[in-house]
Amino acid sequence: MKPASFAYFSPKSLDEALANIAEVGDDGGKILAGGQSLVPAMNFRMAQPTALVDLNEIQELFYIKPTDTGGLVIGAMTRDRTVELDSLVKKRAPIIPECLYWMAHPTIRNRGTFGGALAHSDPAGQLPVVAVVMNFNFHIQSKDADRWSGADDFFVSVYTTCLEADEILTGIEVPAMTKMSGYSYKQVSRQTGESALLGVATLLSLDDAGIVKDCRIAYMGVAEKPVMAMEAMAMLNGNQPSDELITEAIEATVKGELDPGADIHASVEYRLHLARTLGAASVKEAVIRAAKQE
Amino acid sequence: MSDLMDIKVTVNGTVYQRSVEPRMLLSDFIRFEIGLGGTHVGCEHGVCGTCTILFDGQPQRSCITFAVQADGHSIETVESLGTPEKMNPLQEAFQEKHGAQCGFCTPGILMTMKAFLKENPHPTEEEIREGIDGNLCRCTGYQNIIESVKLASEKMSHSGSK
Structure with missing residues (x-):
């Protein structure tokens, strides 16, 4: 058998899962969500958790709900494919299905989960960069505590989040995209479904005079975690988004803020x-989409 | 070795009870515990797609799921499609259009396409290409695979079968 031995827990409720992970988390136990990244790592024995707490049978972690403020709350175990095809998600946060299209293949998205892809914190992941640009709010629970973390604090480094060994990411709050919000997700990979070489997510609004406000841009594939394009955002906010300004603003970020590494690809x-x-x-693209909305 | 766990899995409509180690992959369970060799194992890390089975009706990779996770669930493998005497329209189409060369990737492609054609009975060529982009064919016989899926969709719409 390829993976090393581990003890297996299949709790039927969140309370039971929190008790399980409290028991095994500090001794090398891990949470198993969709397993589409963890199990390959276990097959290579790059990961050898001593125990797995499997969340797949916990029905209360599978949901997509609207919030009163125009956003969404998504249960951590909701399958990526379910999120991608959900009409409410498409309406309230269309940048999410747009980025999920690029995540591996539909067969992987059938099993992979929304919370798992975020908690994995892959530097070439589609969801982390969208989480940063949209400022997702992460609901984190343990046996004795219950807290929320913003996207800035959640992602720490490569495959590392602020989750402690006994904590579980249980839900994700997706804030409302403001009125007149334009969005865009773009990436380049060598072929569909392969790891991205680089990706960028943008959110912005235009006021009645066509002036940019609330502009947020983030890159993935350039560092250990998503990088906000602070200089470009500052140059675009409060100005008419002419092609010249956009080129200049992006150039400022590329020169001043991005320090990507090289690899075989x-x-x-x-x-x-x-x-x-x-x-x-x-x-x-975000400007064009913002201009099209009422 | 960790403790054995008793599981009950429905495979192609038959319920199987077995005791397995938690680390046993679902692909190995199907091949060695149930004895169904149609599900092939290629890369064993979720990339090649030949181990694709239907898990509660959805195509999933059996090499990156544990057998214990299938406890209480329903699995369909390539053996559920048809027999040499009475083939499924998908299998007929692959035979007619030479969609299988060495045949190694075929089980995963058939199971992926079974679900794909159910969701999208009249796909365009572009959609078929996207639909099989998670399945590798080392013979690079993609052209014939695409022709086969096209023919299968025609056969199915004529016969009205799924």
């Missing part, structure tokens, strides 16, 4: 080239 120069072209294309 892409050099530093190529990643910076992608950051320029995809960044500008993403902002332009």
